[in-house]
Structures are given as C-alpha cells and as structure tokens.
Amino acid sequence: MTSMPTIVETIEAKRDGRELTDEQIRDAVSGFTSGTVPDYQMSALLMAITLRGMTVDESIALTAAMIASGNVLNLSSIPGTKFDKHSTGGVGDKVSLAFVPIIAAAGLPIAKMSGRGLGLTGGTLDKLESINGFQVSLSAEEIVAQVRAIGACICAQTDSIAPADKLIYALRDVTGTVESIPLIASSVMSKKIAGGSDYILIDLKVGRGAFIKNITDARQLADLMQTIGESHGKKVVIELTNMNVPLGRAVGNLVEVKEAADLLRGGEVDPRLNALIIHIAQGVLDLAGSDATVQAIISSGAAWQKFTEIVEAQGGDIGAIDRWDDVVPVEVVRAETAGYVCDIDAEIVGRMAMQLGAGRAAKDDCIDPKAGVWLSAGVGEYVSAGGALAKLYGDPNEAELAATNLRRAYRVSDDHPELPPLVIDEFAIDRS
Ligand code: URA
Numbered sequence: 042m043t044s045m046p047t048i049v050e051t052i053e054a055k056r057d058g059r060e061l062t063d064e065q066i067r068d069a070v071s072g073f074t075s076g077t078v079p080d081y082q083m084s085a086l087l088m089a090i091t092l093r094g095m096t097v098d099e100s101i102a103l104t105a106a107m108i109a110s111g112n113v114l115n116l117s118s119i120p121g122t123k124f125d126k127h128s129t130g131g132v133g134d135k136v137s138l139a140f141v142p143i144i145a146a147a148g149l150p151i152a153k154m155s156g157r158g159l160g161l162t163g164g165t166l167d168k169l170e171s172i173n174g175f176q177v178s179l180s181a182e183e184i185v186a187q188v189r190a191i192g193a194c195i196c197a198q199t200d201s202i203a204p205a206d207k208l209i210y211a212l213r214d215v216t217g218t219v220e221s222i223p224l225i226a227s228s229v230m231s232k233k234i235a236g237g238s239d240y241i242l243i244d245l246k247v248g249r250g251a252f253i254k255n256i257t258d259a260r261q262l263a264d265l266m267q268t269i270g271e272s273h274g275k276k277v278v279i280e281l282t283n284m285n286v287p288l289g290r291a292v293g294n295l296v297e298v299k300e301a302a303d304l305l306r307g308g309e310v311d312p313r314l315n316a317l318i319i320h321i322a323q324g325v326l327d328l329a330g331s332d333a334t335v336q337a338i339i340s341s342g343a344a345w346q347k348f349t350e351i352v353e354a355q356g357g358d359i360g361a362i363d364r365w366d367d368v369v370p371v372e373v374v375r376a377e378t379a380g381y382v383c384d385i386d387a388e389i390v391g392r393m394a395m396q397l398g399a400g401r402a403a404k405d406d407c408i409d410p411k412a413g414v415w416l417s418a419g420v421g422e423y424v425s426a427g428g429a430l431a432k433l434y435g436d437p438n439e440a441e442l443a444a445t446n447l448r449r450a451y452r453v454s455d456d457h458p459e460l461p462p463l464v465i466d467e468f469a470i471d472r473s
Pocket of ligand 1: 129210219224225226228229
C-alpha cells in the first residue's frame with residue numbers, strides 16, 4: 042500500500058531536484074490554502090522551486106492547483122469570443138485604460154480584471170480610483186451584467202479567483218521567491234485562466250522599469266505562459282515590449298488617466314504610446330476577424346464614448362479627468378544643456394513618482410491620486426538649455442530630491458538618437 046506523500050517529502054524531493062507529481066503539487070497548494078500547510082513549509086517549498094526550477098508538467102500542475110483553489114468566472118452568458126489582456130507591469134503603462142474601451146467599441150466583450158501597483162510599477166485599479174467615485178470592486182454577477190449591458194468592465198479580481206495565488210504571492214514577496222519563472226508563469230496564468238476568457242493577450246514588459254530585466258528570461262517566461270495557457274485550451278498571444286523608457290509622458294494615477302483619455306479622444310499623444318496601443322489593440326481585432334481599425338474607432342468617437350460608459354457604469358465622475366489640468370506642479374525640472382533626449386531611465390522615473398506619493402512601497406501604503414510625473418520632453422525630442430524636462434506633482438517635501446534624480450534619469454546628447462524598438466518579440470498563436 043502506498044501512503045500519501047507528506048509535505049516534508051514534497052519539500053525534500055524538490056530540494057533534491059526531483060520532479061514533483063501532480064498529487065504532491067495539488068496537496069501542497071490545497072494544504073496551504075486551507076491552513077494545514079504552515080507558512081514555513083510553504084516558504085521552504087517555494088525556495089526549493091526557485092532554486093531547482095520546475096518542469097513544464099509541474100508548472101502546468103501548479104497552475105491547475107491554483108485555479109482549483111477558487112472558481113472560474115463563467116462568461117458563457119455573454120455572446121461571442123471573450124478576450125482578456127494582462128500586463129506584467131511597467132512605468133507609465135496605461136495601455137489597459139485605452140485597450141479595453143477600444144476593443145469593446147469594436148463589439149468584442151471584455152471583462153478585464155486588473156491589479157494594484159506595488160513598487161515602481163503602477164496598477165490600473167489605482168489609476169481608475171483617481172476618478173472620483175469609480176468602483177473597482179464588482180461581484181461575479183455584476184461583472185457579467187455590466188459586460189452584457191455595455192460590453193466591458195475594468196475591475197478588481199474577485200476573491201474567488203485563484204485565492205491560492207494571493208496567499209502564495211504574499212509569501213513570495215517576503216521570502217525572496219518572486220523571481221522564479223515557473224512561479225511567475227503559474228501565478229499570472231492561474232488568474233487569467235480563471236478569468237474565463239477564450240483569448241489572453243499578455244504584454245510582457247522587459248527592461249529597467251519592469252520586473253523582468255532581460256530578454257532571455259522574458260522569452261523563457263513567454264514560452265512557458267503560452268504552453269500553460271494552451272494546456273487549458275486558451276489561445277495566448279504574448280508581446281515582449283520595451284520598458285527601459287517610461288511609456289508615454291505621464292507616470293502616476295490621474296495624470297495617466299488623463300493621457301489615456303486624450304488618446305481615446307483622438308488628441309495628440311506621445312507617438313510611442315500611441316504606436317503600442319494601436320499595435321496591441323489592432324492585433325486583437327485582427328485575431329477576432331474584425332475588419333475595424335483602431336484609428337477609425339478612435340476618430341469616430343466610439344472609443345471615448347465606451348470609456349465614458351465604463352466610468353459611469355462603475356460610478357465614476359468622468360469630469361474628474363479634465364480637472365487634472367488644474368493641478369499645479371511642485372517643481373519643474375529643467376535641462377542644463379541643449380540637445381536631443383536620447384534616454385530616460387524608467388526605473389528612476391518610477392521610483393521618483395512613487396517617492397512623490399503616486400505609488401506604494403508596501404502593500405498597505407496610501408497613494409496620492411494627483412501625485413506623479415509629466416515628462417515634458419520625450420525620447421528623441423530636442424530640448425533647449427533651461428527648457429522643461431519634467432513636471433513633478435505631489436509631496437512638496439520630496440520635490441527637491443525627485444528633481445535631482447529626474448535630471449539624472451535624462452540623457453541629452455548632440456546627436457539625434459536611434460530610438461529603441463517598442464516591440465522586442467512576439468509569441469503569436471501559431472508557433473512554428
Ligand atoms: N504578476 C503576477 O501576477 N504574479 C507574479 O508572480 C508576478 C507578476
């Protein structure tokens with residue numbers, strides 16, 4: 042008679058570099074979620090996984106166990122193919138704010154569950170909450186009802202979506218086990234698969250201002266996420282995009298909503314931000330077999346109309362967005378010498394925005410919705426000596442230090458720089 046493997050045997054097996062069985066993985070995850078496996082044993086297992094890695098089969102089993110810890114959102118009463126998008130997070134990344142209304146305006150239903158910011162990367166929920174009244178907490182029934190009514194919602198993940206991931210992530214955050222490719226892949230994919238959509242587009246940010254700093258790791262993570270998604274019958278498209286330089290001009294909360302709103306209203310915005318949103322949204326429209334173009338959806342006013350419907354359906358005051366124009370900067374950072382902006386370090390800009398109050402260093406920190414940075418000069422642009430590089434908003438006590446660092450984030454040279462590519466690689470559905 043074989044006895045059930047104990048959690049200690051599971052930890053030892055991984056410590057010694059052996060492959061875990063589905064049963065061992067399932068028992069560890071369900072035991073931890075129900076409280077029978079304590080934090081110290083789960084921490085030991087997570088560290089063993091971080092050091093020894095996981096096979097593809099183990100990663101698939103881990104994802105399945107995390108999905109099984111909760112419910113899968115049932116979107117079957119919403120007609121049509123359902124799309125979802127996820128970003129691994131970056132500085133100034135407001136793509137979801139524009140992507141969701143564009144896709145919904147084209148008639149593709151989207152139930153977008155987003156997260157909060159931690160560290161230098163911002164979170165879509167914090168950005169939306171900078172609009173007075175905007176409610177991010179919707180029940181599963183409210184999500185389905187809103188998507189049926191207006192085609193889209195942007196909300197927090199419900200408590201029943203992969204609860205094991207939430208518990209495991211909290212432990213990883215304090216045990217040095219965040220940077221493990223199988224743990225990241227199963228964490229992201231368990232939530233996305235439990236979100237119930239048919240197609241999942243992942244914007245995997247790579248570079249100084251992102252969680253994944255190098256392209257080799259990014260490719261490995263992309264490949265694993267795609268394999269996990271396919272094993273659950275999902276179509277997964279992954280874009281590896283550049284996060285060395287902040288995306289667009291705004292870094293913060295209300296300021297990013299304002300920048301996304303300007304794009305949706307057809308205003309003039311940062312060309313790299315515009316190009317990335319068009320690339321990602323058009324890719325999804327093409328996949329869906331739609332003959333709509335993102336440009337036409339924006340210029341017809343349909344994208345802005347859809348954004349307004351989403352904000353109003355979730356209790357937000359759409360007028361709050363343009364009140365950004367009345368917010369006064371606490372400091373303007375000026376160029377010491379004239380030249381072309383050839384680099385802006387996303388990591389420094391992200392840290393300074395956080396310092397000014399736009400982000401949180403710890404999970405329970407409060408954020409100031411009006412804090413942030415506006416990059417007056419973008420990469421490739423010419424700036425004269427004394428011209429504005431950036432405007433800082435938020436805590437005046439942090440302004441001087443932030444200004445010094447912001448000046449360091451900029452590199453200005455006599456020659457017009459070659460701009461770094463926006464899209465580094467693509468993992469499309471039909472891989473050869
Ligand atoms: N985002 C997630 O949701 N999980 C990770 O592990 C890393 C980034």
